[in-house]
Amino acid sequence: MTRKQKxxxxxxxxxxxxALAVGLVLVALRDEIVFFYxxxxxxxxxxxxxxxxxxxxGLVKPGSIVKDGTTVRFVxxxxxxxxxxTYVGILPDLFREGQGVVAEGRLGADNQFxxxxxxxxHDETYMxxxxxxxxxxxxxxxxxx
Amino acid sequence: MIVELGxxxxxxxxxxxxxQSVLPVVGARIGHAGYMRSADWTSVMSAxxxxxxxxxxxxxxxxxxxxxxxxWQNSHSRQPLLYKYTSVWGNHEGSLLLWILILALFAALxxxxxxxxxxxxxxxxxxxxxxxxxxxxxFALFTSNPFERLDEPPxxxxxxxxxxxxxxxxxxxxxxxxxxxxxxxTFAFAAAAMICGRIDAAWARWVRPWTLLAWVFLTAxxxxxxxxxxxxxxxxxxxxxxPVENASxxxxxxxxxxxxxxxxxxxxxALRIWTVLLAILTFSMSLLGTFLVRSGVLTSVHxxxxxxxxxVFILAILTVFIGGSLALFAARAGTxxxxxxxxxxxxEGALVFNNLFLTTAMATVLIGTLYPLIxxxxxxxxxxxxxxxxxxxxxxxxxxLLLAVPxxxxxxxxxxxxxxxxxxxxxxxxxxxxAVLTVLGLTAGGEVAxxxxxxxxxxxxxxxxxxxxxxxxxxxxxxxTLRRLAGLPGSMWGTALAHFGLGVTLLGIVAVSAFEREAxxxxxxxxxxxxxxxxxxxxxxxxxxxxxxxxxxxxxxVTGPSGNRFAMAPSKRVYTARTMTTTEAAIRTIxxxxxxxxxxxxxxxxxxxxxxxxxxxxxxxxLGTLVMVAGGCVSLADRRLRVGAPRPARTRGKRELANA
Numbered sequence: 001m002t003r004k005q006k007x008x009x010x011x012x013x014x015x016x017x018x019a020l021a022v023g024l025v026l027v028a029l030r031d032e033i034v035f036f037y038x039x040x041x042x043x044x045x046x047x048x049x050x051x052x053x054x055x056x057x058g059l060v061k062p063g064s065i066v067k068d069g070t071t072v073r074f075v076x077x078x079x080x081x082x083x084x085x086t087y088v089g090i091l092p093d094l095f096r097e098g099q100g101v102v103a104e105g106r107l108g109a110d111n112q113f114x115x116x117x118x119x120x121x122h123d124e125t126y127m128x129x130x131x132x133x134x135x136x137x138x139x140x141x142x143x144x145x
Numbered sequence: 146m147i148v149e150l151g152x153x154x155x156x157x158x159x160x161x162x163x164x165q166s167v168l169p170v171v172g173a174r175i176g177h178a179g180y181m182r183s184a185d186w187t188s189v190m191s192a193x194x195x196x197x198x199x200x201x202x203x204x205x206x207x208x209x210x211x212x213x214x215x216x217w218q219n220s221h222s223r224q225p226l227l228y229k230y231t232s233v234w235g236n237h238e239g240s241l242l243l244w245i246l247i248l249a250l251f252a253a254l255x256x257x258x259x260x261x262x263x264x265x266x267x268x269x270x271x272x273x274x275x276x277x278x279x280x281x282x283x284f285a286l287f288t289s290n291p292f293e294r295l296d297e298p299p300x301x302x303x304x305x306x307x308x309x310x311x312x313x314x315x316x317x318x319x320x321x322x323x324x325x326x327x328x329x330x331t332f333a334f335a336a337a338a339m340i341c342g343r344i345d346a347a348w349a350r351w352v353r354p355w356t357l358l359a360w361v362f363l364t365a366x367x368x369x370x371x372x373x374x375x376x377x378x379x380x381x382x383x384x385x386x387x388p389v390e391n392a393s394x395x396x397x398x399x400x401x402x403x404x405x406x407x408x409x410x411x412x413x414x415a416l417r418i419w420t421v422l423l424a425i426l427t428f429s430m431s432l433l434g435t436f437l438v439r440s441g442v443l444t445s446v447h448x449x450x451x452x453x454x455x456x457v458f459i460l461a462i463l464t465v466f467i468g469g470s471l472a473l474f475a476a477r478a479g480t481x482x483x484x485x486x487x488x489x490x491x492x493e494g495a496l497v498f499n500n501l502f503l504t505t506a507m508a509t510v511l512i513g514t515l516y517p518l519i520x521x522x523x524x525x526x527x528x529x530x531x532x533x534x535x536x537x538x539x540x541x542x543x544x545x546l547l548l549a550v551p552x553x554x555x556x557x558x559x560x561x562x563x564x565x566x567x568x569x570x571x572x573x574x575x576x577x578x579x580a581v582l583t584v585l586g587l588t589a590g591g592e593v594a595x596x597x598x599x600x601x602x603x604x605x606x607x608x609x610x611x612x613x614x615x616x617x618x619x620x621x622x623x624x625x626t627l628r629r630l631a632g633l634p635g636s637m638w639g640t641a642l643a644h645f646g647l648g649v650t651l652l653g654i655v656a657v658s659a660f661e662r663e664a665x666x667x668x669x670x671x672x673x674x675x676x677x678x679x680x681x682x683x684x685x686x687x688x689x690x691x692x693x694x695x696x697x698x699x700x701x702x703v704t705g706p707s708g709n710r711f712a713m714a715p716s717k718r719v720y721t722a723r724t725m726t727t728t729e730a731a732i733r734t735i736x737x738x739x740x741x742x743x744x745x746x747x748x749x750x751x752x753x754x755x756x757x758x759x760x761x762x763x764x765x766x767x768l769g770t771l772v773m774v775a776g777g778c779v780s781l782a783d784r785r786l787r788v789g790a791p792r793p794a795r796t797r798g799k800r801e802l803a804n805a
Contacts, residue, residue, distance in 0.1 A: 013501075024537060025540070027515075029534070031537075036529060094725070095723070
């Protein structure tokens, strides 16, 4: 191979790897990202169908937590609308009534949100940013700032 | 008084850093030896000053001086002494001070151990390091002063965040920071080399030990952080692709690429432009990580309390340093002559392959980390990018790279024979096939992906030693094999160990992902559940009072498959100062696997939810990283590469011949 051919081969193989990576990223961005919705987004605006994975954020409605064996039921609210959630497992340590929560899972046919992950927070003064933004939009945010 | 002294030291350090950022650079420009030498003592002095400042803050913490706002927010008088020390860096202000301390220490190390660097290069390196110092000292003093006093000192502190009260946290951030910040020296070397116009093999030789040092610490820090998250957060995951984890992983990927490309530059004077760019990129990733963690733009388990002015300040630092260095690079790159031609199949070719895949993989991690932020900033939907994204993008890019790893060290420089290299890897290839078939057999063909993954891990682990075996002519008879093994250069052993460790980590990742078992049940005392041949019986729940917490300890009796019995006791802790609950998981290590128990709140009827995991071969993940770290240390200890001890130019040619 001449020097020029070598260089072309080198640039060619770099281009192939980059194209592969770009392809993977595009596919992953189409299929593997998870949207964040509030109960209003789901109930009023029907932003997602059943069976699609998304994150639900809001406040845990006071008095709504019911434990039944390993299953926990609670209601996530953005004060306008409520969405019931079921979760099997151990809730994070900072999961409390009236506090912000982010749950990831799918909406069932019965309009119940089946969460497989409930996000833990590291700090009791910490509010998930998405939840804070949603609540600010609704005008019920009582935090600092 | 001591607190004010700490503050004062920090201001003095800033003054010195400002002097150091101008004088040596000017000295190098006009050839004034005295100006250049001034950097030596200013960098040692500012390291001492920042260390004094750090000691003053530590003093305030250890003596629970709650008149200092930072201490009040993050400490408690009844905290165990160890955690009073670690509280110092368990918050934004204190950890920033640690950041600056390490920055200053690295500059001092260059001043002390870099005696044989050319005077102008050393002056410029220390000058550039001082620019970074000035930026971060200003940041600390104006937006994040740890020495701020309260007008009315409270009687009791608010305690360190309980999940940070742990031995894992005691060591994880300092290790991580030495790695993160250590790349600042590589950056300073790159910028200084561009200023001096001296970018050659000798430069790569000086830079490589520093890169290796930072890489060793970063590897250990990431590994420690992963283990801490695994046992402390109580849900048994060891890597979440959390933005902050990514923030430390991106410099690691770039730094790993840099280690390999610097090798090409050192031995063959090729890839100069690329290596310098990579040195800039690596530290840029460290800065980006700092920005992500401290600016509050992230929803993350690690995010510090937010303050918009801090975010803007770090963004400014980020822009100035990345933009400035890239501009310098653009101005100087044209003057660099590319040397050292090589065929695609050669050691250089293999290292280019390595760099191509590592940096591309890093780019996918970068996209996955920043995409949600960018989308939201432009008013798009709120999204999160989680493990599925990274598994689909990062995963496939790693496969060709890992397949190629054993070949790399076996290829000769300039032009190599792939088949000859493969012939030395027959044994590794055979072992990998046996591993694949064994796993397929044991799982009745049910775990094809796991079988292939384990085969790849075995290929890496055994292939890693092919070079060592070839060089020592082991298995070819003769009593001197051991002597030859011991006589191999440390860097060769370092490479073998690091690649072997990579295989071990991969083995752990594949094994635990495929063969992990999980069970969850609601138990009352006397009740039991089964997981992976282990019978777990809940015996009783007992309250215990700790120094700054109370806890409900749940006692379990576990019966193993061979009838062996042992006790395990996870607990729910309530830290009284913040009335914050944490889950303390119980972990029993059996071989390389772990039995992991975590409990939920105790219900009114005395029952509680128990979550049990059988983490198959999970320890290998961290053992592998320790082997990688050991490999890095062995390589560092190699006399020829010792920090600050480049070999003299006169003898270089001779030894190169001896090594060939």
